[in-house]
Every structure is written in C-alpha cells, then in structure tokens.
Amino acid sequence: MVDVAQLVTQAREGRPRAVARLISLVEGAAPQLREVMAALAPRCGNAYVVGLTGAPGVGKSTSTSALVSAYRRAGRRVAVLAVDPSSPFSGGALLGDRVRMSEHASDPGVYIRSMATRGHLGGLAWAAPQAIRVLDAAGFDVIIVETVGVGQSEVEIAAQADTSVVLLAPGMGDGIQAAKAGILEIGDAYVVNKADRDGADATVRELNHMLGLGEARAPGDWRPPIVKTVAARDQGVDEVIEALDKHRAWMEEHGVLAERRSKRAAREAETIALTTLRERIGELRGGRRLDALAERIVSGSLDPYAAADELIAGLTGVD
C-alpha cells in the first residue's frame, strides 16, 4: 500500500522521489488517484504556472534551463513539466531530462519531469493538470510547463497556464507557423530567443505587426511584451522574469488570475466528468450496449442521434 499522506509530506520537504511517485500515481490513473487528489487539494493554489511554448528549434530547453537558474537566484523553488507528445516514452525521466537535470542536479529546489503520452488522444490534457497539482501541492513557487507549440492539445495546455510565454527565433518563418497553430493568440509575453542572430529585429517587428501591438489599447489592458534573449548565454533572461512578474501583478490587480484559475478548475472537473461518462458508456450492459446500438445504426433502423439518446438514457437511469 502507498501511504499517500506520507508521500505528500515528503514531497513538501523537497524529496524528488516522493514528487515523482505522486506524479506517476496521478498520471496512470492508479487506484489511489482519488485519494491523492483529495490529499493535494487543500495544499494547491500557491504555485505560479508559466506555460512556455514554441516550435522545435527555437531553444525551449535552453530557455527553460536559463529561467530555472534565474528563478533560483531569486530564491524561488521551480518545477518543470516538459510535455512532448512526439516522444514514444511515457512518464519517468527521459535522457534529455537527465542531461538538463545535471545542471540543477544537486539543487533540491528544482524538479524536472517529462510527460509524453503519444497516441493517447486527450491524454495530455488529462494528465498535465494533475501533475501540475502535485507540483503545486509539493510547494514549488513556480511551475514551468514546457510544450512544443505544434499540436492543438499542447496549445491548450499552454493556454491553461497562469501566464503563457510564446518562444520564437529569428528566420524560421515562425510567424506564419505560430499563427497556423493558434499559438500567437495565447501569448501573454513573447520571447525572441537567439537574438544575436540575423533577423531578430525583423522577427520582433513582424510580431509587433501581427499582434497589433502598435495599436491603441484601453487603459488597464495588458500589452504583451516582446523580450529578446540569448538563453544559451543567459542574456535577457532576467528581463523575461521581470515581464512575467509584471503580468502576474497585472492579473492580480484586475482579477484575471482568479478568473483563469477558475476556468482551469472548471475545465479539469469537466474533463474528468466526461472521461468518466465515456468509460461508463463503454461499460453499459457489460460493454454490449454500444455494440447493439451500432448494429442498428449500420442496418439503418436507427440514426446516430437516436442512438446517442439511448446511451444517455442508459447512463442517467431513465432507461
């Protein structure tokens, strides 16, 4: 048996193994899942969640590592959740983590974890918020959720952060790529990394133009800043943290932080409810109900909407 209360206590003491164990429990929908989530709830709500997304090659890992160092200099405990759906590995520490961890290996104030659930549609949307709750309850001040800004589900995960940072690099046609993926809409701050390369200023100008940052805004509206960095040489990173702190302060002042967290919580509960209902539909009448309805649809005696009505009736006991 797993002693959940003890694990939570150990996680709060900064023991990485306890954190890892808890994430594995919530990620894998273990029998103790509900117990873990109930134990975490009263301890959640203190961490500041930063979403960091960008196309491959813009320097996400390097930027994350530089941000971690900068936050540590400021005395804050930092956790990183690196979401990579293209990786065939699921859970646990990946090679890349170990390489990245080495820089912070002896620092109990840092925790880095990869999350990859390729093939499970909606798997990340389900598991990432739960892992964030573990890290939040474990007492990390900042949680950086790093995603590859390509798929819809990653964009969604990034959009669920308190503050979303979109990372770009010069000369990669990022503007168009990002616009396609819907990334540009979600940024609270933009970072043009590798700013020592040609084209950095052009990328900044393009961004300014695409985002309409030159246009007038209502007083009190947030104007997403664009910060230039060279993460590999630690340039501009403190400015990124400054921009994040400003955004957080602005959100608190305008009630936006509470609103975002409320939406995130609503979405979490909704996703869990719908996943549960989906499972129940699969289990109706020992799993044969859906098949029987499907046969009737195929034969033309029932349309899919009428079949859906019968499924819902079966769930709600009206049947």
Place this chain on the structure above:
Amino acid sequence: MVDVAQLVTQAREGRPRAVARLISLVEGAAPQLREVMAALAPRCGNAYVVGLTGAPGVGKSTSTSALVSAYRRAGRRVAVLAVDPSSPFSGGALLGDRVRMSEHASDPGVYIRSMATRGHLGGLAWAAPQAIRVLDAAGFDVIIVETVGVGQSEVEIAAQADTSVVLLAPGMGDGIQAAKAGILEIGDAYVVNKADRDGADATVRELNHMLGLGEARAPGDWRPPIVKTVAARDQGVDEVIEALDKHRAWMEEHGVLAERRSKRAAREAETIALTTLRERIGELRGGRRLDALAERIVSGSLDPYAAADELIAGLTGVD
C-alpha cells in the same frame, strides 16, 4: 421551413444544391439536424468510403481528381469530402473546389465539398461522419474523404473510412513524418505519387521496410499494396482502384467491412452522446453549477475528481 424529405429525394436525384443544403444542415447543428439524420438513416450503408490522407505537397487534390475520373469511367457516382482544418473557411465551396470542380462541373455523378472547421476542436470528428451520411444517403457509390495527414483528428477521420489510402511522394522524408503522425499505421493501401521523380523506388523500399511488408503473414491477412502513380498524367490510377476493389472484397469476405462500419457507428453515437453531455454540464443550474464547483476547487475545499462526481450526479438526477 425546410422540407427535409424533399431535400433527401432531390439529393438522391443527383441535385447538388440539395446535397449542399443537407450537409449545411447537419454540419451546423441546425434545428432540423435530428429530422435530417432520421430521414437519412434508412438510406445509408451503400456507399464505399475511401479515406485518402497524406502530407501537404504529395498531390492529394490531383490524385483525388484522377480517382474521380477513373471511378466515373467505371460508371460509379463519386463524392469527395475534402477536410482541411488549416483553412479559415468553414463549409461551402472553396476556391480550390471550384477549380477542381471545373473538370467535373457538368457531371451530375460527381459532388465535391470542402469542410473546414479550424478552431473547433473535435469539430471535424463531429461533422465529417454526418456529411458522409448525407452523401451516402444521396446515393453516391464511392465517397472519398481527403484529409491532410498531419493532425490527430484528420488521421482519425481517415481511419474511420472503409478503406484508408496513405499518399506519399518521393524525397520528402515522408516516411518519418508519416510515422510521427501515426499515419503509417492506418493504411490499407499506399500510393507513392509523383513516381516519375527520383527516389520513388527508394520510397517504396522504405515503406516496405517500415511496414514489414516483406515479413510472413498468416493466410487471409491483408497485405497492404504499394501502388506507384503519376496522378497528373493519370498513370497508375486504375491500379489504385483495382487495389481498393480488392481490399473491399477482402473485407467483405472476412467480415471486416461490417466490423469497421459497426465501430464507426458506435463511435458516432458515442461522440454525439458525449457532446450532448458536455452541453448539459455547461447548462447545469443555468450554467452556474460548474463555476461554483470551480471556485471550490480553486479555494482547495474540493478536488477535481470530487467535483466531477458532483457534475455527474447533477446530470443523472441523483443529486
């Protein structure tokens, strides 16, 4: 008021406007949606649905057009549903359609329709099967569902066809791209288009290797064929249709066609049921129930699982 029965009759007579009207009705979740679906049901199940997917640039439109011509030569009525989630247009005929239609413009045995619901997550998974039912009921012998093989939802749509064709072209690194997107797993047949270009044979070899086509299979197992085409010059297209006909015959012989259609129907009913339940969750207590639960999650007095339980209880009347 829309006369649904009349529209269905007109659609079966090959009137494209009636088909277009019906698709718009089912796509947009119009008030008549259920009436339309009920009217279509007894007339569905005759069309053969071919999924055609591939990365941008492999020649999907050209291949589709060539397939349409070949099917028409064989006297079959053909509909094309072109799913493009990157397009900002939703429904209706796109410019590309008109260009493509021009070749078949005067032919009442051909219908081409684009479907694009960018931004609606799950929108295509919802709308595409309904449009297929319209085309099926309208009496088309073959429905080609053309998707860009990039996103998860398009791969899913393609996988729901009776027969899935994966289109590749030489020298585009398609092998790796396709593997990433999970496309390679869904092919019942593979077409290497632009086969007059360098590298076509290498692409075929790579495919053979990746798919393990050289390995022994149990007698009766389907071995996906690889067909080389130059769609722009109509080369190899009849061989593609031959491969499709063979696959259909094999599926019928082994009960696979009935099984696939049953799964498709089950999935359709399940998706509709879950979408309905999602809407009901949003409407619980005038839309305030979810918000109230979210506040309790944010304050730490409730965990998301317990909140989900309350949502489900509210839906099923146990509350």
